[in-house]
Amino acid sequence: MSFRPASLSEALLIRKTNDVMVYCGGSDVMIKYRSWSGTPAQFPKDVLYIGHLKELKSIDVNDFEITIGATVSYAQFLQDERIPIEYKKPVEQIGSVAIRNIGTFSGNICNASPAGDTLTMLYALNAKVIVASTVGKREIAIENFITGPGSTCLKNDEILTHIIIPNQKFSHTYYYKVGTRKANAISKVSVFAVADVVEHRVTDIRIAVGSCGPTVIRLKEAEAKIIGSNTSNIESMIYSLLTMYDDKIVPIDDVRSTKVYRSKVALNLIETFLVKELGQ
Amino acid sequence: MKIDFVLNEEEVSVDVEHSKRLLDVLREDLHQISVKEGCGEGECGSCSVLMDGRLVNSCLIAMANVEGCHITTLEGYRNSKRFEAIKKGFEKSGSVQCGFCTPGFVLAAEALLSENPDPSAAEVMKGIEGNLCRCTGYHMIVAGILEAKEIGKGLW
Numbered sequence: 081m082s083f084r085p086a087s088l089s090e091a092l093l094i095r096k097t098n099d100v101m102v103y104c105g106g107s108d109v110m111i112k113y114r115s116w117s118g119t120p121a122q123f124p125k126d127v128l129y130i131g132h133l134k135e136l137k138s139i140d141v142n143d144f145e146i147t148i149g150a151t152v153s154y155a156q157f158l159q160d161e162r163i164p165i166e167y168k169k170p171v172e173q174i175g176s177v178a179i180r181n182i183g184t185f186s187g188n189i190c191n192a193s194p195a196g197d198t199l200t201m202l203y204a205l206n207a208k209v210i211v212a213s214t215v216g217k218r219e220i221a222i223e224n225f226i227t228g229p230g231s232t233c234l235k236n237d238e239i240l241t242h243i244i245i246p247n248q249k250f251s252h253t254y255y256y257k258v259g260t261r262k263a264n265a266i267s268k269v270s271v272f273a274v275a276d277v278v279e280h281r282v283t284d285i286r287i288a289v290g291s292c293g294p295t296v297i298r299l300k301e302a303e304a305k306i307i308g309s310n311t312s313n314i315e316s317m318i319y320s321l322l323t324m325y326d327d328k329i330v331p332i333d334d335v336r337s338t339k340v341y342r343s344k345v346a347l348n349l350i351e352t353f354l355v356k357e358l359g360q
Numbered sequence: 361m362k363i364d365f366v367l368n369e370e371e372v373s374v375d376v377e378h379s380k381r382l383l384d385v386l387r388e389d390l391h392q393i394s395v396k397e398g399c400g401e402g403e404c405g406s407c408s409v410l411m412d413g414r415l416v417n418s419c420l421i422a423m424a425n426v427e428g429c430h431i432t433t434l435e436g437y438r439n440s441k442r443f444e445a446i447k448k449g450f451e452k453s454g455s456v457q458c459g460f461c462t463p464g465f466v467l468a469a470e471a472l473l474s475e476n477p478d479p480s481a482a483e484v485m486k487g488i489e490g491n492l493c494r495c496t497g498y499h500m501i502v503a504g505i506l507e508a509k510e511i512g513k514g515l516w
Contacts, residue, residue, distance in 0.1 A: 082378040107402060110381070110402075111401045120380040120381070129422070129425065176491075178468075181416050182417075182425075
């Protein structure tokens with residue numbers, strides 16, 4: 081059984097009365113549940129298709145927030161001239177041209193892979209998601225929404241409808257993804273970081289590390305230690321900072337990489353950001 | 361389920377499951393055999409088609425998302441002047457060897473040139489990043505697309 085509702089309210093009603101999985105762009109689930117060539121994908125549940133819903137296909141930008149609808153593709157995000165160019169960096173490295181034409185932030189978030197390529201940025205920017213049901217809406221911080229690898233706190237009657245990114249300018253932004261090749265690579269390690277430096281003093285800093293634990297990792301105690309420091313002092317603090325990160329970075333060995341490699345590279349990237357980028 | 365869409369400028373209607381792949385419907389129900397299945401997981405680009413003018417991997421599209429869309433395959437695209445330019449560019453540069461990936465590369469070239477009629481070599485490489493070729497080593501395909509943009513100047 082499958083459903084192709086004409087509106088969000090119809091979709092929410094279907095979600096409430098049926099046990100369905102939500103299908104948006106399909107770039108993850110069509111691979112996960114693919115079957116033999118020539119046969120339909122074998123989804124574990126009935127499917128609720130929402131990718132066509134126009135009411136979720138827009139991006140709103142004001143001075144405070146960027147609000148991205150659930151069915152907005154990566155390509156649509158990249159083409160939007162109102163979006164700061166720094167926020168486009170992780171997105172333009174996702175998959176390939178064809179994948180970016182169908183893939184969505186909402187799918188990347190609900191798929192909740194520790195390697196999700198939008199997630200490091202969303203964690204670093206303190207993004208929130210809005211989930212809706214027939215009875216109302218909830219606004220949830222991204223770090224609370226994702227509860228583990230492949231799991232979120234989305235309830236069975238809810239649909240993620242919007243992603244909200246605070247529209248804030250930073251003096252420094254940094255993104256680095258390590259993959260096997262440039263296109264169509266699932267990250268081995270990725271780091272997205274932002275900082276504000278005013279007269280050589282760090283007033284804000286956030287560092288998010290992907291593919292190095294069950295969820296994206298952000299160490300607020302390390303960030304708090306850096307805030308207030310003079311950029312010229314960071315090099316002298318680097319050893320103790322990296323030790324803090326080393327304790328919390330817990331990658332695994334898998335088909336894509338090893339935990340030793342991932343830890344080393346993640347720490348190198350953090351060091352590069354703190355010493356080379358902020359030191360300049 | 362009945363799905364109505366436009367294939368190469370002609371309205372078509374198919375009765376298939378929502379979860380069937382666009383790739384299978386194009387090949388098996390609508391005989392668009394330029395659309396090739398390579399990896400079946402969005403890595404190789406051999407099943408590329410244009411969906412409302414945008415490049416997509418037809419192996420990753422469930423039919424539910426095709427309702428009302430315009431799909432272009434090489435069977436339709438080959439009747440255009442733009443195709444002639446790409447064909448000449450590819451012929452001149454030796455961009456085709458075994459040919460399995462070629463329909464995907466031609467449509468990736470169209471998607472690129474329709475967005476950016478004068479791409480640099482680096483931009484061409486980015487435009488074909490999702491298409492794999494195991495014969496040419498890519499240089500001839502990049503050269504073919506650069507050649508095509510000159511031959512077809514003004515068409516995009």
